[in-house]
Amino acid sequence: MDTLAPMGYIKVTSVRMQGLLLILFAKQVHLPFIRDIQSTYTRTGLFGYWGNKGGVSVRFSFYGHMLCFLNCHLAAHLNYALQRMDEFEYILDRQDFDMYNTPQVLDHKVVFWFGDLNFRIADHGMHFLRSSINNGRFNLLWNRDQLTMMKKQEPILQEFEEGPLCFKPTYKFDRFSETYDTSGKKRKPAWTDRILWRIKPKAIETEDENRSTSSSADDDEYPIKVTQDMYTCDVSYGVSDHKPVIATFNLEMRKKVETPVVTLTVEGHWSADEDATFTYTILENFESSTWDWIGLYKIGFRSASHYSTFAWVKDDEVAANGEVVTVQMNKNELPLLAGDYVLGYYSTNLQTLIAFSPTFQILESRQAVTEGLLPENINGHEK
The missing domain is CATH 3.60.10.10 (Endonuclease/exonuclease/phosphatase)
Incomplete structure (x- = not known):
């Protein structure tokens, strides 16, 4: 890896x-x-x-x-x-x-x-x-x-x-x-x-x-x-x-399948100075689960477990097809330093990442600028 x-x-x-x-x-x-x-x-x-x-x-x-x-x-x-x-x-x-x-x-x-x-x-x-x-x-x-x-x-x-x-x-x-x-x-x-x-x-x-x-x-x-x-x-x-x-x-x-089953969209600008928002939409039926999660991955990540932080999908019930679900990530969980990232939807039943957002940049936080932090390592976390 x-x-x-x-x-x-x-x-x-x-x-x-x-x-x-x-x-x-x-x-x-x-x-x-x-x-x-x-x-x-x-x-x-x-x-x-x-x-x-x-x-x-x-x-x-x-x-x-x-x-x-x-x-x-x-x-x-x-x-x-x-x-x-x-x-x-x-x-x-x-x-x-x-x-x-x-x-x-x-x-x-x-x-x-x-x-x-x-x-x-x-x-x-x-x-x-x-x-x-x-x-x-x-x-x-x-x-x-x-x-x-x-x-x-x-x-x-x-x-x-x-x-x-x-x-x-x-x-x-x-x-x-x-x-x-x-x-x-x-x-x-x-x-x-x-x-x-x-x-x-x-x-x-x-x-x-x-x-x-x-x-x-x-x-x-x-x-x-x-x-x-x-x-x-x-x-x-x-x-x-x-x-x-x-x-x-x-x-x-010739591809039999050409569209992902889920789409992920990043909302606004991201930094550790404020909570971040994104949405996901289920496009077609698959074995979704309330144990599915969306990880934040720095470009160059190794595996599904090599995320910076994650958020659970809709936890009260499985999202319906076409439903746009809004999720927030706590600012305290976001990286302090700037970098290129993607969001990835992990399916627990399929045991793989099945969708990614477009690549986006997380901006350097005011705390990082103030404290003069060095680049940090990304470590996978136990869920």
């Missing part, structure tokens, strides 16, 4: 199962259109009783399109390729969402599947492996990559796409080094860490459809296209015996 917040990214949600972590960040402009967020996890270690292996996922609606991100850590070692497939299928079968139209992972229009999938390079000896890698001839190893081999016989894998492996195998390195394993075990290098994606197949697929690094699907008149722009690793990272794998994608889509 320290790194991404200054770049405009806000933490939306996260899910963790022991060492397996998945965090979703988004830019503020997208947050009102990220809805129906749900996460889950599945253990596969020790016959499903231990979470050192398994999968964690986050699903949500993005401008009306259903997306799912699945992070897996599958069984290790060269001879367990079939077990890895069994674990993957078990995770897909066990991960359920409380959504009538997308109850399982593969029901989503786009699925990104990634993590330490632990597939190895079969057959080749250590000398051939390292010689091919050192000479940058990665293509000589592709046909013995277990995941590539499994795709030829596993129908479910054939629905997933992956960019070319034009980077060094990311496992196994001596820590804080770019040298492959020099320990007594001398583990063979392998592309254990992978990023794949899947667009939900049409009822009838054309035989000549291009399914390399760009793909698309139609949902009535709302098509979506996924294009991979980069697929690589960062060899400078040394804390782990794996090198992190990075991919960037472009999603082109």
Whole structure:
């Protein structure tokens, strides 16, 4: 969050199962259109009783399109390729969402599947492996990559796409080094860490459809296209015996949802010298609650809980559609120093920020000028 917040990214949600972590960040402009967020996890270690292996996922609606991100850590070692497939299928079968139209992972229009999938390079000896890698001839190893081999016989894998492996195998390195394993075990290098994606197949697929690094699907008149722009690793990272794998994608889509469910309007000039006023309006039905709240956020905030102050929404009853509700914030709760801020409406039921006001400036208070205060830090407060 320290790194991404200054770049405009806000933490939306996260899910963790022991060492397996998945965090979703988004830019503020997208947050009102990220809805129906749900996460889950599945253990596969020790016959499903231990979470050192398994999968964690986050699903949500993005401008009306259903997306799912699945992070897996599958069984290790060269001879367990079939077990890895069994674990993957078990995770897909066990991960359920409380959504009538997308109850399982593969029901989503786009699925990104990634993590330490632990597939190895079969057959080749250590000398051939390292010689091919050192000479940058990665293509000589592709046909013995277990995941590539499994795709030829596993129908479910054939629905997933992956960019070319034009980077060094990311496992196994001596820590804080770019040298492959020099320990007594001398583990063979392998592309254990992978990023794949899947667009939900049409009822009838054309035989000549291009399914390399760009793909698309139609949902009535709302098509979506996924294009991979980069697929690589960062060899400078040394804390782990794996090198992190990075991919960037472009999603082109026709938006099904283009308007927020709530609008926020700031009234007058704001400073800590007087109480401040704003209004909110419910534009369409959603699971609103009297536990919803509106936070005051300084530009560059990290997450929904990283507000300067907040006010509860209308507390006697849920506001009706189209009703303009006026709320006041106590001047004693407002920042003393000038800065750029937004108001954000947090939905307790949807567990996300669903609306923002336009950016506005809070003026420096007379108290700040008098006392010569230094810039203050923003801290989240417990509600």
